[in-house]
Amino acid sequence: MSATDSDTIVAIATAPGRGGVGVVRLSGDGALEIAAGVVGDRPLHPRQAHFRRFRDERGEVIDEGLVLSFPGPGSFTGEDVVEFQGHGGPVVLDMLVRACLYHGARQARPGEFSQRAFLNDKLDLAQAEAIADLVDAGTQASARAALRSLQGAFSEEVNRLVEQLIQLRIYVEAAIDFPEEEIDFLSDGRVAADLRALLGQLDRVLATARQGRLVREGLTLVIAGRPNAGKSSLMNRLAGFDAAIVTEVPGTTRDVLRESIQIDGLPLNVIDTAGLRESPDRVEQEGIRRAYEEMRKADRLLVVVDSQTGVEALKEPALLLPDSQKQLENLELPITIVLNKADLSGMEPGPLDGHPDTFVISATSGEGLDALRDHLKAVAGYQSTDESPFSARRRHITALEQALAALDKGQRQLGDHAAGELLAEDLRAAQKALEDITGAFTADDLLGRIFSSFCIGK
Ligand SMILES: Nc1nc2c(ncn2[C@@H]2O[C@H](COP(=O)(O)OP(=O)(O)OP(=O)(O)O)[C@@H](O)[C@H]2O)c(=O)[nH]1
Ligand SMILES: [Mg+2]
The missing domain is CATH 3.40.50.300 (P-loop containing nucleotide triphosphate hydrolases)
Structure with missing residues (x-):
């Protein structure tokens, strides 16, 4: 899995099996050209439905239906995207995918569309996970919660916390840079108050996230x-x-x-x-x-x-x-x-x-x-009367708990030793844990694991 993959990918986006309509999705630099191979050269106007015949590699008609183009960066993945809406039979859709492969596309891996959206900054990691959760939702409450996450409710909370942490880090690190005044800086009460406020907010976000996980996974x-x-x-x-x-x-x-x-x-x-x-x-x-x-x-x-x-x-x-x-x-x-x-x-x-x-x-x-x-x-810990929370996964809860533990430790460093260096280190660790949630700094192997758990076509 590489961030600079320039292949154009293709997959069936609708559920396997038979349906009234089936969607095949292409994404990448070659999407429009490959689509032209399938539906002919007549121009496709962005975001408009065109009725076309779909042809296989020998030029024989496979199906007819709608084709839509979404030029990047204003598309789901941020790349050029084309969607074919044909009849929803597995054989027909397979033939359509084969025609795309013939014209130069590559079969998409599980979660690869979402992964590209993430890599192109269309979504953060928590939002990408929310797509999978929305699709997999087993109850109305979990679907609502996943939608709230997808719309950014969870990420916003996390970003707000990160922003405040950064402010606090700037203050603390400035104090460290002036050793003669470090103690005064740190014991002027502002750092302690900010830390307390952060801890309080983190606690609240953690409680909502636990609720969100509960709604998603149940007991x-x-x-x-x-x-x-x-x-x-x-x-x-x-x-x-x-x-x-x-x-x-x-x-x-x-x-x-x-x-x-x-x-x-x-x-x-x-x-x-x-x-x-x-x-x-x-x-x-x-x-x-x-x-x-x-x-x-x-x-x-x-x-x-x-x-x-x-x-x-x-x-x-x-x-x-x-x-x-x-x-x-x-x-x-x-x-x-x-x-x-x-x-x-x-x-x-x-x-x-x-x-x-x-x-x-x-x-x-x-x-x-x-x-x-x-x-x-x-x-x-379930409150059915509450506004539906955002959805969250075990991974998110762990990260929030790590951030909380780091801040707790920092608070003790400050109280017991007024130790600026140690506090700074704890604040850094807390920020790192939070940023894992939105994927701002997430290791490639973790990204790989998260996206490969999605299904193909997502
Ligand atoms: N009167 C009464 N009978 C009950 C009640 N609950 C279960 N029973 C009866 O107790 C018997 C055993 O019930 P089960 O639900 O099969 O018990 P179990 O614990 O699943 O039993 P095993 O599968 O054999 O381990 C049945 O005849 C039930 O009708 C109850 O609340 N009141
Ligand atoms: Mg029994």
Whole structure:
């Protein structure tokens, strides 16, 4: 992947499969010439649709449709772009791509159009990622958030922080240049106040970004517990339909079952697993092994307990088998305990007094489920009433956290030692972390990884 790639690239831009219309996109210096090879020499007026016949390498008509040209730099990629809108059959579109290849184009790599847009400063990195997120959005909330990022909401916040950091760096580095006055400079209160303000803003951006990531990726919940506790019944309740088989036979669930659901726009990946017990049955053993595998990847565990065994069960962590318990201790996973079958035990549905993160429900009647749902939203830090946030990825959160840590450290350097050099170093590190988000100074290999995760034609 090189920044100075001058090839003209081509790809099908619409989804694979059949559709009313299919789009093939060309980008690069040769786009107009290659297009002329396909549709003939009659001029194409910028941004106007022309009806033309599309011809293959032998000059035979493949299809007919619209062709549009977008001369650079005012195009998506910043280069000359031509789009063919033909009939949306895979064979027809393939022939059209082949004709473009014949006239000198090269097949685009995944994400290469977006990458060129990035390299030509049409988008920053966070915006380019937002395109992929918009296309991949699984809920309306995540689509809205991705659009906000694409429109620059996230980048603006980051750029504002960078701008303020630069101002502060200038001040601090000036102080270092005048060693006799350095201490006075640094302890005049302005640096400390600016740092505090920056930390506050960074905190706020981080909170919004976490929210954005949540909306994009959701929370992975694994339902675990003893056989017959009602795990599958809970899964079905949360999903709103009979996703999993429920019977009175302990050991009903063996395979791992997954459902994507949402609570007020918060996506949840709910995973139902085999009941945990020692079993001689090989199929069940494999199910239990897989259950643990899922728990290791979860964001949170819902441990379902039959409330008829009483609250006693809570004191003794033999909710799960002693042996299993050992495996669980190695998981640093937040846990919610669900005491099920309230209709049989007579316990009051809802949060259990005196026990944090513990809820009494009846999976059969649905009682107590609302409280559990609210709890899940709360622990996820999800606010459904909020203006939709911008979308963010794990990579962005990590960068914001790094910047926050660097500023925190800087604040201590200042407070404890009035150490200008060290503070300057921390400010520089914070700026570097933030600029990774928008791609102002991002290593080529990271760029390569990000763009290659996009699909072809984007
Ligand atoms: N009365 C009552 N019965 C329930 C409730 N939840 C589940 N059950 C019953 O308990 C039995 C076991 O339910 P499942 O949901 O299959 O339990 P599980 O934990 O998935 O069991 P395994 O897959 O075998 O590990 C079934 O007969 C359910 O109808 C509840 O809230 N109240
Ligand atoms: Mg089950």
